[in-house]
Every structure is written in structure tokens, then in C-alpha cells.
Amino acid sequence: DAEITQSPRHKITETGRQVTLACHQTWNHNNMFWYRQDLGHGLRLIHYSYGVQDTNKGEVSDGYSVSRSNTEDLPLTLESAASSQTSVYFCASSQGALTGELFFGEGSRLTVL
Amino acid sequence: AQSVTQLGSHVSVSEGALVLLRCNYSSSVPPYLFWYVQYPNQGLQLLLKYTSAATLVKGINGFEAEFKKSETSFHLTKPSAHMSDAAEYFCAVSEDNQGGKLIFGQGTELSVKP
Numbered sequence: 001d002a003e004i005t006q007s008p009r010h011k012i013t014e015t016g017r018q019v020t021l022a023c024h025q026t027w028n029h030n031n032m033f034w035y036r037q038d039l040g041h042g043l044r045l046i047h048y049s050y051g052v053q054d055t056n057k058g059e060v061s062d063g064y065s066v067s068r069s070n071t072e073d074l075p076l077t078l079e080s081a082a083s084s085q086t087s088v089y090f091c092a093s094s095q096g097a098l099t100g101e102l103f104f105g106e107g108s109r110l111t112v113l
Numbered sequence: 114a115q116s117v118t119q120l121g122s123h124v125s126v127s128e129g130a131l132v133l134l135r136c137n138y139s140s141s142v143p144p145y146l147f148w149y150v151q152y153p154n155q156g157l158q159l160l161l162k163y164t165s166a167a168t169l170v171k172g173i174n175g176f177e178a179e180f181k182k183s184e185t186s187f188h189l190t191k192p193s194a195h196m197s198d199a200a201e202y203f204c205a206v207s208e209d210n211q212g213g214k215l216i217f218g219q220g221t222e223l224s225v226k227p
Binding site: 041042044069101102104106107 | 157215217218
């Protein structure tokens with residue numbers, strides 16, 4: 001069955017370190033997204049991509065970067081982790097226009113000490 | 114700019130009672146609207162979506178939502194709550210016809226009492 005997987009599921013890191021969260025989907029979806037979930041804020045869009053070599057900033061993109069070198073993967077990098085980036089991160093993908101349905105991974109819980 | 118407001122961060126109902134979760138949106142163009150559910154330690158799953166067809170939308174697990182343009186609302190209802198409905202529910206809006214760029218509300222945690 002097609003799926004979307006995130007790794008690692010849990011990570012603890014220190015302030016200032018670079019961290020990369022992986023996201024891999026086997027649906028062959030063009031669209032991929034990274035959200036962060038924080039209490040009281042719901043899900044906020046970090047970055048998104050509509051295809052290979054396409055990346056766009058979301059509403060909370062500062063301190064994060066993504067790259068899209070193939071259809072299946074959209075890794076999220078925190079260049080210099082900060083305590084404010086402690087959160088649960090969700091990757092999602094969608095098929096395309098007007099379907100609206102996002103398929104979510106199970107999340108990556110990141111703690112920055 | 115589009116936005117979503119969910120009224121009530123926590124709703125508690127008794128098993129068998131009506132579930133009503135409120136969502137109001139702001140959008141400059143006809144919106145696409147969604148409800149997602151999140152069970153503990155899982156990602157989100159689509160419950161239902163409105164994409165300008167019927168204003169009353171039926172979803173999975175007995176949930177439905179009605180799009181009311183005059184009230185800019187998209188409230189989620191279920192006639193009779195079940196213990197398994199306990200979860201967090203998110204309303205979301207999209208104006209992007211390329212699909213999937215959603216703006217989410219803050220979420221409403223639903224508790225169901227026996």
C-alpha cells in the first residue's frame with residue numbers, strides 16, 4: 001500500500017545544531033507540505049512544494065529550509081535549531097488540483113534543549 | 114487573507130448526545146473547506162470536504178457539515194456521539210486550486226463521557 005513515512009519519529013537535539021527531518025511518500029503525489037503543530041496554534045504551514053525543484057515558503061518558514069530533488073522526498077532542515085522550534089512536525093502530500101485531501105505522516109516530535 | 118476560527122478549544126459531550134463543533138472562515142474567494150480528525154499520536158485524517166457542490170456534506174463515521182455562506186460557517190455535527198469519536202478536530206480552508214495548501218484552525222478537542 002502507498003504511504004507517507006517520517007523519520008525520525010522522536011528526536012532530541014541541542015540549540016544551534018542542524019537537524020533534518022525526512023519525509024518519503026510512495027503515492028507519486030506532486031504536492032508535499034510540512035506543518036508544525038503547537039498547542040493553541042493548530043497546524044501552521046512551514047514550506048510546501050508543487051513538484052520537483054519547486055519550493056515555497058509558508059507562514060512560519062523562518063529558520064527552516066526544504067529541497068525537492070525527486071517526487072518522493074521533501075526533507076525539512078533546521079539550520080540552527082532553537083528552543084522555539086520544539087514542536088511536532090507533520091509531513092503531508094496531495095494528488096493535485098481541487099482534491100483537497102492531504103495524506104499525513106504520523107509526525108516527528110522534536111525537542112530542542 | 115484566508116483564515117479559520119474554531120470556537121471552543123475543548124468540547125465535552127455525553128455518549129449518545131449531539132456533537133457540534135463550530136468553524137468560521139474568512140476568504141476573499143469561494144473557499145474549499147475541510148474537516149480533519151486526529152487521534153492520539155497519529156497524523157490527521159480527512160473527515161469530509163466542501164468543494165462548491167452540495168452545501169450539506171456527509172463524511173465518514175456519521176459526521177456531516179453544512180456550508181453557510183451568509184454566516185461564513187462550516188460547523189461539524191454528528192447526531193449521536195460515540196466513545197470512539199474522542200479526538201481532536203481541525204477545520205481548514207483552501208483557496209489554492211493546485212490542491213492541498215490548507216490553512217488550519219486551532220483545533221477542538223472532543224471528549225465523550227460515558
